[in-house]
Amino acid sequence: AQKITQTQPGMFVQEKEAVTLDCTYDTSDPSYGLFWYKQPSSGEMIFLIYQGSYDQQNATEGRYSLNFQKARKSANLVISASQLGDSAMYFCAMSQGAQKLVFGQGTRLTINP
Amino acid sequence: DAGVIQSPRHEVTEMGQEVTLRCKPISGHDYLFWYRQTMMRGLELLIYFNNNVPIDDSGMPEDRFSAKMPNASFSTLKIQPSEPRDSAVYFCASSLDLRGLITEAFFGQGTRLTVV
Numbered sequence: 001a002q003k004i005t006q007t008q009p010g011m012f013v014q015e016k017e018a019v020t021l022d023c024t025y026d027t028s029d030p031s032y033g034l035f036w037y038k039q040p041s042s043g044e045m046i047f048l049i050y051q052g053s054y055d056q057q058n059a060t061e062g063r064y065s066l067n068f069q070k071a072r073k074s075a076n077l078v079i080s081a082s083q084l085g086d087s088a089m090y091f092c093a094m095s096q097g098a099q100k101l102v103f104g105q106g107t108r109l110t111i112n113p
Numbered sequence: 114d115a116g117v118i119q120s121p122r123h124e125v126t127e128m129g130q131e132v133t134l135r136c137k138p139i140s141g142h143d144y145l146f147w148y149r150q151t152m153m154r155g156l157e158l159l160i161y162f163n164n165n166v167p168i169d170d171s172g173m174p175e176d177r178f179s180a181k182m183p184n185a186s187f188s189t190l191k192i193q194p195s196e197p198r199d200s201a202v203y204f205c206a207s208s209l210d211l212r213g214l215i216t217e218a219f220f221g222q223g224t225r226l227t228v229v
Contacts, residue, residue, distance in 0.1 A: 033215035045204060045220035052215065091156065095215050099144050099208055100169065103156040 003027075004094050004104035012110045013082050020067070021077040021107050023092030032096035034075040036066065039089040039106070048090075051075060079109075087111045119205050119221035126228055131193040134224045136205030137186055143210035146218060147180055147190050150202045162188065163210070195228045202226070 003026040013019045025034065036048040051059045051066045059066045067076040079086055087110050093101040118137040126132050138145045146161040160170040165182045173180070177196070182188040192199055202225050206218040 035217060037220075043202065043225075044222050045206070047217045047219065050215075050217055099163075099210070099215060099218075100146060100158055100161050101206075101218055102158070105155045 004092050004102055006092055006104035006107050008107045009105075010108045010110070012112060015084060015111050015113050016081055018078060018080045019082050019086075019109065021079075021090050021092075021109065023075045023077065023104060025073050025075060025092075025094050027073075027094065027096060029096045032094055034066070034068070035093040035095065035101065036064070036075075036077045037091045037093060037103075039091065041088070045091075049077070082111050084111050084113060117205055117207050117219055117221035119203075119224050121224060122222060124224060124226045126195055126226070128196055128228055129194045130228075131191065132195045132199075132226060132228075134190040134203050134205075134226070136188045136190070136221060138188070138205070138207030139209075139219055140186065141209065142207035142219075144208045144218070145182060145188050146204075146206040146208075147188070148204040148206065148220075150204060150223070151200075156204075159190070192226075195226075197228045200227050 005024045032053045034051045038046045049059050049061045049064045049066050051068045058068050063080045065078045089106045089108050091106045092104040095101045120135045147159040148156050150156045159172045160180045162182045180190045202223045204220050204223045206220045208218040209216050
């Protein structure tokens with residue numbers, strides 16, 4: 001069965017610093033996708049970045065990058081130059097084959113001015 | 114495109130009443146998902162459809178929950194009878210099938226359900 005683990009319930013970071021949010025996963029399927037979503041206090045789920053299991057390079061989207069270490073089964077999200085607006089819940093998720101997403105418990109990120 | 118549209122945004126109902134949540138997916142998307150979010154259990158997949166056909170409903174908590182997708186642009190999640198433990202935020206999401214490639218799911222704004 002698929003499993004996503006986010007070990008950091010909460011993180012506090014100073015504005016403009018980089019932050020890494022941890023995510024590990026467990027699957028026996030060689031084909032899968034890894035996603036990060038942001039959920040601000042308003043409640044909506046915002047897609048941030050995607051990494052496919054066969055992708056050779058780490059995914060990047062603006063200030064977001066995904067540090068994909070396949071052998072370790074980790075897919076950490078890196079946010080560079082953090083901003084106050086980055087304060088939110090962040091969810092790691094995995095999908096394999098059937099498109100359905102299994103989510104981790106989330107990490108609450110707080111950016112301090 | 115307006116994105117995934119859910120209604121209502123908020124619903125307060127009394128225990129025992131029937132509740133119907135509605136979802137309009139993004140036009141052209143092949144998959145539709147219903148998720149439930151609670152503090153205790155996080156985001157749980159309840160059911161998902163592919164081309165209007167239910168594929169996996171193993172996440173539906175019990176028989177009080179049912180979901181339908183009568184056409185490609187509309188889905189409902191019904192709870193009958195509702196109970197206080199059903200209080201949660203219910204999300205609908207849709208995604209595109211790109212010849213088997215995994216793609217991201219786009220979420221609606223959610224329906225916050227409170228059963229008193």
